[in-house]
Amino acid sequence: MTGNTIIELIDVEKHFRSFVALSNFSLDLKEGEFFSLVGPSGCGKTTALRIIAGFQEPTSGVIRIGGQDMRAIPANRRPTNMVFQSYAIFPHLNVADNVGFGLAKSGLSRAERKQRIGEALEMVALDGLQRRNAHELSGGQRQRVALARALVMRPKVLLLDEPLSALDKNMRESMQFELRRLQQSIGITFVMVTHDQYEAMTMSDRIGVMFDGRLEQVDAPSALYAFPANPKVASFIGGMNFLPATLLNERNATLSIEIAGLGSLDIGMNPGVTRHERDLLVGLRPEQLYIGRDAPTDYDVTAQGTVTDIAFYGESVRYHVQINGVPEPVSVSVPNYFHTVDFKRGDAVWIAAQGASVIDLGTRSDNEPTKQERKV
Amino acid sequence: MTRLARFAPGLRAYAVIYLLFLYLPVLLIPLFSFSEGTVVAFPISGFTFKWYGQLATQDTLLQSLVNSAIVGAGTAVLSTSLGLFAARAYIRHDFPGRRASEGLVMLPLVTPVIIVASAMLALFLLIGLRPSLLTVILGHTFLTVPFAVSILKSAFEEFDPSLEEAAYDLGESVWGTFRRVTLPIVAPGIVSSLLVTFTVSFDEFVLAFFLSGDQPTLPVYIWSQIRFPAKLPNTLALGSLLLGFSVLLLIAAEFFRRKSRNAIAKVKG
Numbered sequence: 001m002t003g004n005t006i007i008e009l010i011d012v013e014k015h016f017r018s019f020v021a022l023s024n025f026s027l028d029l030k031e032g033e034f035f036s037l038v039g040p041s042g043c044g045k046t047t048a049l050r051i052i053a054g055f056q057e058p059t060s061g062v063i064r065i066g067g068q069d070m071r072a073i074p075a076n077r078r079p080t081n082m083v084f085q086s087y088a089i090f091p092h093l094n095v096a097d098n099v100g101f102g103l104a105k106s107g108l109s110r111a112e113r114k115q116r117i118g119e120a121l122e123m124v125a126l127d128g129l130q131r132r133n134a135h136e137l138s139g140g141q142r143q144r145v146a147l148a149r150a151l152v153m154r155p156k157v158l159l160l161d162e163p164l165s166a167l168d169k170n171m172r173e174s175m176q177f178e179l180r181r182l183q184q185s186i187g188i189t190f191v192m193v194t195h196d197q198y199e200a201m202t203m204s205d206r207i208g209v210m211f212d213g214r215l216e217q218v219d220a221p222s223a224l225y226a227f228p229a230n231p232k233v234a235s236f237i238g239g240m241n242f243l244p245a246t247l248l249n250e251r252n253a254t255l256s257i258e259i260a261g262l263g264s265l266d267i268g269m270n271p272g273v274t275r276h277e278r279d280l281l282v283g284l285r286p287e288q289l290y291i292g293r294d295a296p297t298d299y300d301v302t303a304q305g306t307v308t309d310i311a312f313y314g315e316s317v318r319y320h321v322q323i324n325g326v327p328e329p330v331s332v333s334v335p336n337y338f339h340t341v342d343f344k345r346g347d348a349v350w351i352a353a354q355g356a357s358v359i360d361l362g363t364r365s366d367n368e369p370t371k372q373e374r375k376v
Numbered sequence: 377m378t379r380l381a382r383f384a385p386g387l388r389a390y391a392v393i394y395l396l397f398l399y400l401p402v403l404l405i406p407l408f409s410f411s412e413g414t415v416v417a418f419p420i421s422g423f424t425f426k427w428y429g430q431l432a433t434q435d436t437l438l439q440s441l442v443n444s445a446i447v448g449a450g451t452a453v454l455s456t457s458l459g460l461f462a463a464r465a466y467i468r469h470d471f472p473g474r475r476a477s478e479g480l481v482m483l484p485l486v487t488p489v490i491i492v493a494s495a496m497l498a499l500f501l502l503i504g505l506r507p508s509l510l511t512v513i514l515g516h517t518f519l520t521v522p523f524a525v526s527i528l529k530s531a532f533e534e535f536d537p538s539l540e541e542a543a544y545d546l547g548e549s550v551w552g553t554f555r556r557v558t559l560p561i562v563a564p565g566i567v568s569s570l571l572v573t574f575t576v577s578f579d580e581f582v583l584a585f586f587l588s589g590d591q592p593t594l595p596v597y598i599w600s601q602i603r604f605p606a607k608l609p610n611t612l613a614l615g616s617l618l619l620g621f622s623v624l625l626l627i628a629a630e631f632f633r634r635k636s637r638n639a640i641a642k643v644k645g
Contacts, residue, residue: 055541075545082545088538092560101556102546153546 004031006156006189007052012061014047014213021047023213025061029157029191034183036192036200038236039210045193046161048210052191053159054078066156081150085162087142089134095121096130099148120152123182140171147179151186158183160192164199176202197237201225209233217272225285229272231361234283241284241330244364247275255360257282261325265300265355273362281361286333288357291319291343292350299352305330307347312336319343321351405619409612427613437614440597444578447509447593451516451577456569458517459524464558466525467532482522492518493586500587507589515583520573527572527633531565564632571629575622594618 007029014022021044029035037045050056051063054075063070065079081102090098100117108116121127124144129137137145143163150158163179164172180203183190194200200207201221208218209232217229221237228234231242248264249256257280258264267282295302308329309320316336320329330351343349412422431437465471466478484492493515500511539561543553559566581595588596598614601607 053545055545075541076547076549080545082542084538084542086536086538088536088542090539090542090557090561101543102548104556105547105552149542149546 005029006031006066007191008062008064009048009052010062010064012048012051012058012063014044014051014056015059020213022051022058025213025215027208027215027218029189031189032187033205034180034190034192034203035206035208036194036204037208037210038194038197038200040236041195043210044213045195045210047213049082049159049161049191049193052157053080053082079156080159081153081155081157082159082161083143083146083150083163085165087146087166089137089142089145091134093134094130095126095132095134095137095145098134098145099152101149102153116152117148120148123151123186124148139167140175143167143175147182155188157189157191160190162194163192164194165196172199179203201237207237209236211236226359227270227272228283228359228361231281231283234359234361239286239331239333240359241286241289242361243282243284243326243330245280245282247278247280250275255280257358259301259358260327261323262303262351262353263301265353265358267355267358267360270360270362273360275360275363277363277365279364281364283359283361284330284353285357285359286318286331287316287335288353289330289332290350290352291321291332291334292352293347295350296352300355302350302352305349305351307343307345307349310343310345319349321349323351402619405612406616409609409616411609413609427609428617430610431614431617434610436592437594437597440592440594443509443588443591444594447512447516447584448574448578450509450513451520452570452574454513454517455520455524455573456528456566458521459528459569459573460562460566462521462525463528463532467529467535468537478525481525484519485522489519489582493583496583497586507587509588509591511587511589512584512591512593515587516577516580519580519583520576523572523576524569527569527629528562528565530633531562531568535561564635568629568632571625571632575625575629579618579622 005028007027009025009027012022012025013020014025025044025048027048037048039045047056051058052065054070054073057071070078090101093101096114096117099120100113103113103116106113117130118127121130124147126141126144126148129141132141134142134145143166146163160179164175167175176199179190179192192200192203201224204221206218206220207224209216209224211232217224217233219227224233224237228237228240231240234240234242243259243262245257245259247255247257250269253269254266255269255275256264256266259282290296290299290302295304303323303326305321305323305326307319308322311318314336316333319332319334321332322329332351408420409427410423410425411420412424412426413420462481466474496511496515496518497507500507500514505511535558539557540553543557544550548556578593579595580593581599584593584596585599592600594614598611601611
């Protein structure tokens, strides 16, 4: 990833009659990065992508691509190309004519066009299917044709609208790696919209998390995971237990806190949130908690509880543990490693956590903690 | 057999009788057109093609056939072009007054044609347009736009709007997108609309009677001939040809309509 800005969105607003689709939306995208916009459906992520593409005009705000103001430039003259959610393969054209569609006005000779089409198809591992008809292609092949058709234009930015949502699970996972590899080999900026936070995390250099038309946080996947800006982001990216805590002491970048039902410990300060009261909200990732029959000695806080629910995920097992003094059951995720852990409902267990894995989410009253806890 | 049919066997008989009642009189026309006698009555006296043969020698008839073809073709092209843009707008865009406009476009289907015809005649005379084939084309276009719009609307309903966006995104102009993507994809719908609107215009009598002046179309000519009993067998032969021709056109139109739907459904997977 290089540092030069390729796309700038400054204070972009988009209103549809009284509905605010994008509000105060500012974003810098770098040359050569894989950027994802994630959020629940209706959060405005697709609108943001369509504004970059030029299919929609912002109500107000500035958009620049490569330093050039795009407000007067329609979609057909922007240095961006789009891979559509439906792939939008032209049904009346074969693969080569689909891929070569945008080259018609390029002034290239027939032979040059043919070569460019071949190169693009090679990039997506479809070379040799030039004469195939659109309706003879599988879902995965259609997606590759859509990619080749956009990449043959050599855009500065490739826009992808839920590119993997129409594929089945296995195909989707292999395409995640392939898209990432493709992006790295050609080195252009990819901007992807997805509702799947795991897809965004596995593929992206940076992720923008959106709720209700607002960009809540932009960060690398690991930073989003470790330092979510608020409970909404915390619960959207990965699973999260939200626990009330009291601030005891604050010095440098360390907070001494007491978590109700668990005990007191020191945690790192989250630079993205504010603390103006003693009542805090903290987050604990389910996979960062210890669970066992015996009390561990090397953890900052320990507590005893009872298993109330078990969910088997294959690669991991999720336990819900009720602890005295903790308002809601705590969710603990354990890798399914040679079946070393196996608790039954009603079992008495020990739960423990390290201060390093507790996430500071700031003053409790600032946050309407989302009750919903995300599945892993 | 559906449950309803099993419990009410009379319904099946009713449906058959109903259809016979509807179509039998129509089928009598071709039947009597082969009869040697000039009176329409059973028993049929002898079998002949002579009435058909005579048709080719009647100049006024041939002229009215040409007139009808001109009117039909003009109407088909005009109402299909208008219908194409209207249908696309109705399906693709949501604009103030869309529903009202859609209702208005469909209105000719239920307005009494005789009222429309006399109003149009008055209007055309008022603006100095003398009754001619042109005025018939204008009248028929009014009448057939609803058919074109509904056929083309179903073509656009099956049509993924991302296809047009993709073409535009790939650098095509608005017109280029229409020509290279929209037209080829809705082409079967367009053919279907051309055939249906041509057929409706070709068979239409009331508007043509009011607006054609001294250039009668085929139905107007037929009407003028019915008054002469001696010409009746000729008219029956002509009517039979017209009937067969219309049915063929409509079958072709339905074929294209289904083809368009299937082609798009296939790509959608």
